[in-house]
Structure formats: structure tokens, C-alpha cells
Amino acid sequence: MSDAAHAHDDHGHHAHPTGIMRWLTTTNHKDIGSLYLWFSLIMLFTAGSMALLIRSELFEPGMQLMHPDFFNQLTTMHGLIMIFGVIMPAFTGFANWQVPLMIGAPDMAFPRMNNWSFWLLPVAGIMLLGSFWLPGGAVAGGWTMYPPLFIQGGVSYDLTILAVHIMGLSSIMGSINIITTILNMRAPGLTLMKMPMFVWTWLITAYLLIATMPVLAGAVTMLLTDRNFGTHFFNAAGGGDPVMFQHIFWFFGHPEVYILILPAFGIVSQIIPTFSRKPLFGYASMVYATASIAILSFTVWAHHMFAVGMPVAAQLFFMFSTMLIAVPTGVKVFNWVATMWKGSLTFETPMLFAIAFVCLFTIGGFSGLVLAMAPVDIQLQDTYYVVAHFHYVLVSGALFSIFAGIYYWLPKWTGHMYNETLGKTHFWLSVIGMNIVFFPMHFLGLAGMPRRIPDYALQFTEFNQIATVGAFIFGFSQLVFLVLVLKTIKGGAKASDQVWEGAQGLEWTVPSPAPYHTFETAPVVK
Amino acid sequence: MAEKGNLRAALAVFWSFFGVRKRRDYDDDAQSLTQAQIIIAGLIGGVVFVLTLLLVVYLVLQFVK
Numbered sequence A: 001m002s003d004a005a006h007a008h009d010d011h012g013h014h015a016h017p018t019g020i021m022r023w024l025t026t027t028n029h030k031d032i033g034s035l036y037l038w039f040s041l042i043m044l045f046t047a048g049s050m051a052l053l054i055r056s057e058l059f060e061p062g063m064q065l066m067h068p069d070f071f072n073q074l075t076t077m078h079g080l081i082m083i084f085g086v087i088m089p090a091f092t093g094f095a096n097w098q099v100p101l102m103i104g105a106p107d108m109a110f111p112r113m114n115n116w117s118f119w120l121l122p123v124a125g126i127m128l129l130g131s132f133w134l135p136g137g138a139v140a141g142g143w144t145m146y147p148p149l150f151i152q153g154g155v156s157y158d159l160t161i162l163a164v165h166i167m168g169l170s171s172i173m174g175s176i177n178i179i180t181t182i183l184n185m186r187a188p189g190l191t192l193m194k195m196p197m198f199v200w201t202w203l204i205t206a207y208l209l210i211a212t213m214p215v216l217a218g219a220v221t222m223l224l225t226d227r228n229f230g231t232h233f234f235n236a237a238g239g240g241d242p243v244m245f246q247h248i249f250w251f252f253g254h255p256e257v258y259i260l261i262l263p264a265f266g267i268v269s270q271i272i273p274t275f276s277r278k279p280l281f282g283y284a285s286m287v288y289a290t291a292s293i294a295i296l297s298f299t300v301w302a303h304h305m306f307a308v309g310m311p312v313a314a315q316l317f318f319m320f321s322t323m324l325i326a327v328p329t330g331v332k333v334f335n336w337v338a339t340m341w342k343g344s345l346t347f348e349t350p351m352l353f354a355i356a357f358v359c360l361f362t363i364g365g366f367s368g369l370v371l372a373m374a375p376v377d378i379q380l381q382d383t384y385y386v387v388a389h390f391h392y393v394l395v396s397g398a399l400f401s402i403f404a405g406i407y408y409w410l411p412k413w414t415g416h417m418y419n420e421t422l423g424k425t426h427f428w429l430s431v432i433g434m435n436i437v438f439f440p441m442h443f444l445g446l447a448g449m450p451r452r453i454p455d456y457a458l459q460f461t462e463f464n465q466i467a468t469v470g471a472f473i474f475g476f477s478q479l480v481f482l483v484l485v486l487k488t489i490k491g492g493a494k495a496s497d498q499v500w501e502g503a504q505g506l507e508w509t510v511p512s513p514a515p516y517h518t519f520e521t522a523p524v525v526k
Numbered sequence B: 001m002a003e004k005g006n007l008r009a010a011l012a013v014f015w016s017f018f019g020v021r022k023r024r025d026y027d028d029d030a031q032s033l034t035q036a037q038i039i040i041a042g043l044i045g046g047v048v049f050v051l052t053l054l055l056v057v058y059l060v061l062q063f064v065k
């Protein structure tokens, strides 16, 4: 941190290239963290624009704006990019910035691999987005990539399969880096049991990624060989089975949804204690609950397939296991509430997003439980009820936690406080907008409106119009966020090292903005 | 000693599936259990979880028929 410390740094940072080469060649965890976060923000606006196009078409029944096939391309790409291009990279960005700062390590364990993990992502992003301009347009078979549609499509389907491979590679390398860093580079005295919750959740998420990405890779490789090399894994005419794809995909897919939410649990578990000025209630149970969610998440996959036709025994099994996995998740909600109980609460923007997370994620958890009941799900499968469910857990869950984390750590990263009025404006517009878009979708689903459909029956019109209005409120209020971030980087009130009165942990012991190199000599944790 | 440790590991995993653990017990676990013990207990716990569910499903179907 001090100049004296830098003098020992023989591959000193003074020699680093500047301009674009700095970012292309960087091995610094803070640079790479920023790259991930910027990539994620750009993709958020890209996939968000697609969502607004989708909602515009759905403002009225009938076809107004686009060809139905283009509509399907939009829903598919919106899903793929939001999951692989926005939520996952954003969490990896947080991991890069925060894990070394929180465990007192000078950098990630494998800095060069770290660089490669990131730069693979824009490559995959270009392959995905570029396919809009190829013959036949982008993939239109849904983000779940089910055959037979995914076997029949044109060249963009091959490109998408390769892009998924590349993103998987990036995730696996990122996970190896994170696991090694956490297990080997903690400051003396920082035992596993003293690790901040965010570090714990990422450790477990990284294991989940390493376990599931190869499964996804296997599934899409089989698609690839079915498409190009004459195999018939998923082709019933050739003795294959399209339902097998669904089993393999969801064996990856359900743990994947926990990959999308565990780091969110981690971020919220940092923020709520800070603004309640109390330690996290039940830290131990939080760690245990996270670990058990990870293990049990491998036993529930067929709840996505109740409607394909399964023996009753299988339906019962997956129904019971799905309902049981909600128990450790529910325990976490109780822990956050108990942390706030009798605390000295203040409601800065990070806390507002964290509280909204707790309330709204719970709604998503409840609709998940409704869907977990096989007889109910057979009615609701592939309706807007499912769309409402996963947007409550992913928008007001994962995305809100990302906003909360940005507001929480941005002062540490930039050295400036963000503008609280702007932050609160962004918060209220987002919460209100989000609920206007997604709450009516429960009603639409219960009334039977199918998902992934560009046209609908007249009786669904009103709720669709409400949802579209909400979507535009939500979408455009993200511009407030963009302005806020840019303003905070440029200037603003000077942030103290501690930043938040109740904040605890190693990251708050370094100056704000965090210097390019931190913890060159490891701190000692008592 | 070893046997007691295994029991402890099984208990720790049981509580983790429920998602609740007293701070003091957790600290004791952390003191007395090795990582390998917990991982093995976790995997066995997963298998036991699945087998128990299968048993429940089997019983339910017996009852319904």
C-alpha cells in the first residue's frame, strides 16, 4: 500500500501498458473485475432492449411490429444473454474485485488465466449477437436449447453452441481461480469459519460451476454432433430420445439457477448486517444452508419436466425433493429478517435494494413452491406463471442484489460517494416498475396465457398492457443508474476508508479508492 | 474417537440440510471435524436423502394402490 511496499514489487505496475493495451493485457484483479462489470452492464442494456421490443409487440394482441420468428429470436437471445452475459459476469466481477480484498490477498491465484477468462466472454458475446445478421437470423428455439428445434436451425445454432462452450470454459477457469484463491491465499488468521459470507457463497458457487458446466457442454456437444455428424442422440427417428436432452439440460439447469442466486445471497448477507449495525444472525446456519442447497440442487431437476410424461413415482420424487430444498432457502430469509430485528437500521440505497431483495425474492420462492406441485405445474408449465416466477427470483433477486452490491462497494472502488437522491430515485423506479411488469404475469399464467408466444387471445390484453407500461418504466429507470455510475466515477463527495458506519471486514481497512495493489503484505486477522 | 467424529459429521450434515445450526455447535464442528470428513458425510447425506425420498415415494404408492 505504501510506497515502500511498492519498491519491493519488482514486476512493478509502473511498466504496465496504457490505453487499450492496459485492458487487453491486464492481470490485475481490480481491472478485470471492472471489465466484467462493464461487460455485464453493456449486455444488460442490450438484452434489456430486446425485452422492450418483446413487450412492445405484446402491448396488443395480433402482430404489430415484427415477424413471429424474429420475436422468437428475441426471447431466446434475451434469456441467453441475461443469464450468461449479465448475471454470471456481474457476479464474477464482484468476485474479482472483492474476494482478494475481503480475504487480504494481493490478487487472484492465477492472474493470467483470469485475463483469459474475461476476454473469452466478449468473443462469445459477439458470436451470439452477430448471429442476428446471419442467414435465418439468431437462434429462436428458446434459451433451453431443446431439440428438435435446436437440431433443425441454421448456422447460428452452431455458433450459439460454440458460444456456450466458450462461456462454459470461461466460467470453469474463473471458478478454478476463485477456489484456489479462497483456499490458499487467505490472510493469516482468517480461517474458513471467519470468512465473510460473500466469500463463502462464491466458494460454493464455484464448485457448482465446475460440476455443472461440463454437463451443459456435454449436452450441447451432443446437439452439435446430431446437427453435423450424423448422430441421433436426440432424434427419435434414429433411435434417440429428445426427452433425454431435457434431463441432461436440467441436471445442469437447476444447479445453474443456484449459481445465479448464491452470490446474491452473499452480497445481501454483507449489506444487511452493515446497515443494521449487527452481526449476521446465524452465520453458521447460513454457511450450512448454502452448502446444503448446493448439494440438494442436484436432486430436483425434473421439476422442469413434469409435463413431458413421467411415472407417478418420479413425479412424486421430484415434487418432494423440490419442496424440501425450499427449507434451507427459507431459513436464510428468516436469518436476514432476524439480523434486522432490533438493529439500528438506516436506509441507504444498498440497504433498500437488499430489503427489496428479501421481500420480492420470497415472492419468487413461493411461486416456485406452487410450481413444484406436479398436478399444479401440469397446468402452469409453459405459461406466464413460470415467467413471473423466474423474473421475481432473477430480477428482484439476482439483479437487485447486483445493484445493492454496486451501491455498497462503488465508494470503495471509485473513492467517491454516489448521489443518494439519484440512487433512491433509481431504487423506487426499479421496484415499482419491476412489480408492474411481473406481478400481472401471475394472473396471465393462471388464466392460461402461454409463454414464448408473439400473439395472444383478447382476454389477456389488459394485463399485457400493464406489463408493457411497467417494462418501459423499469427499462428507462436503468438510465438513472448509468448516469449515477458515470457521475460517481467522475467525482462526488470523498468517501472515507470505512465508507459505511457499520461496515466490517478487511476491504474497509484499505484506502478509498482502493489502490491498484492492496495487501502486498498480508494483514493479520485476530 | 473416530466413531464419535463420524457421528458428529453426520449430525452436522443433517443440520445443514435443515439449514440451522447453533453457533457453539458449529464452532465445535469446526474444531473437531476435518474437511474430508465433512465432504464425505455430505455426499453420504445426499445419497441418504435420495434413498429416503425413494422410500417415502414407494410407501405413498403402496398406500394409494
Ligand code: HEM
Binding pocket: A144, A257, A258, A260, A261, A303, A304, A305, A322, A323, A325, A326, A329, A364, A365, A366, A367, A368, A369, A371, A372, A373, A377, A380, A381, A382, A386, A389, A390, A393, A394, A397, A398
Ligand atoms: C424456493 C425455491 C424454488 C423453487 C421451489 C422453484 C421451483 C421451480 C419450478 C417447479 C420450476 C418449473 C416451472 C415450469 O417450467 O413449469 C421453476 C422454473 C424456473 N426457476 Fe425456479 N424455483 C425456486 C427458486 C429459483 C431460483 C432461486 C431461481 C434463480 C435464481 C429460479 C429460476 C428458475 C427459472 C429460470 C425457471 C424457468 C426455466 C425455464 O423453463 O425457462 N428458481 N422453478
Ligand SMILES: [Cu+2]
Binding pocket: A253, A254, A257, A300, A301, A303, A304
Ligand atoms: Cu429448477
